[in-house]
Amino acid sequence: MTTTIRDWVGFWDNPHSIYVNARHADVHYRDIADAIAGYVPGPQARVLDFGCGEALHADTVAKVARRVVLSDAAPNVRKNLAARFSAVPNIAVASPEELTAYPAGSFELIVANSVVQYLGRADLDGLLAQWRRLLTADGVLIVADVIPPDVGAVSDLFALLRYAYANGFLLAALVGVARTALSSYSKLRQKLGIAKYTEAEFRDILSRAGFSAERLAENMEHNPARISFRARRTAA
Numbered sequence: 001m002t003t004t005i006r007d008w009v010g011f012w013d014n015p016h017s018i019y020v021n022a023r024h025a026d027v028h029y030r031d032i033a034d035a036i037a038g039y040v041p042g043p044q045a046r047v048l049d050f051g052c053g054e055a056l057h058a059d060t061v062a063k064v065a066r067r068v069v070l071s072d073a074a075p076n077v078r079k080n081l082a083a084r085f086s087a088v089p090n091i092a093v094a095s096p097e098e099l100t101a102y103p104a105g106s107f108e109l110i111v112a113n114s115v116v117q118y119l120g121r122a123d124l125d126g127l128l129a130q131w132r133r134l135l136t137a138d139g140v141l142i143v144a145d146v147i148p149p150d151v152g153a154v155s156d157l158f159a160l161l162r163y164a165y166a167n168g169f170l171l172a173a174l175v176g177v178a179r180t181a182l183s184s185y186s187k188l189r190q191k192l193g194i195a196k197y198t199e200a201e202f203r204d205i206l207s208r209a210g211f212s213a214e215r216l217a218e219n220m221e222h223n224p225a226r227i228s229f230r231a232r233r234t235a236a
């Protein structure tokens with residue numbers, strides 16, 4: 001039976017070929033985990049990885065933090081995460097709805113990498129309010145892989161090919177790119193679109209949501225044309 005994909009969460013909840021092979025998924029999630037671990041302020045820190053996807057190497061983050069909560073809207077992704085990390089005592093899996101019951105100030109670090117492009121504006125504002133509530137007063141929010149309006153498929157293609165070449169999966173990437181072009185991802189991207197923001201627009205959104213922000217020198221992910229922010233709560 002063919003599953004009809006109606007929205008982005010449905011896309012991520014079903015089998016897809018965004019990661020062109022197992023090696024790609026492995027190095028991607030290894031690099032993301034290393035980057036998140038680099039933002040952990042100390043061994044007592046509680047970390048929320050929001051829209052975490054398969055988070056294959058979240059145990060790397062768990063080694064340098066007190067507690068890691070992995071949250072994703074896709075139920076099948078959460079099921080995989082719960083099975084993968086059942087033996088790691090300081091990793092928990094939560095749905096976005098479950099996070100609403102967490103007390104204020106539950107996290108020193110919240111990271112959302114490559115998520116905001118899949119959110120409508122109202123959902124983004126709602127999540128920023130929730131992240132602000134969940135952060136401690138001196139906590140840090142990293143919003144990464146934000147796509148500026150002038151960055152399109154060609155930039156993504158070259159970034160992927162460079163990343164694949166550097167990590168030994170170039171051939172698979174070339175095949176994967178063709179597959180993705182014909183896949184439900186492309187159709188959904190045409191149908192639903194993807195949210196894009198200039199640096200100034202995203203700074204303004206963060207500011208209105210009660211954050212002061214700086215742009216990081218480098219994007220957290222492999223496409224240097226996308227942008228990442230480090231934000232802190234401004235006084236209420």
Ligand SMILES: C[S@@+](CC[C@H](N)C(=O)[O-])C[C@H]1O[C@@H](n2cnc3c(N)ncnc32)[C@H](O)[C@@H]1O
Nearest residue numbers: 012032051052053072073074096113114115118
């Ligand atoms: C491109 S993947 C990024 C995964 C991971 N953060 C990474 O860096 O590889 C986007 C993820 O965001 C999740 N997502 C999309 N919309 C969401 C929402 N409203 N709430 C929570 N997760 C969401 C999807 O299910 C998917 O796993």
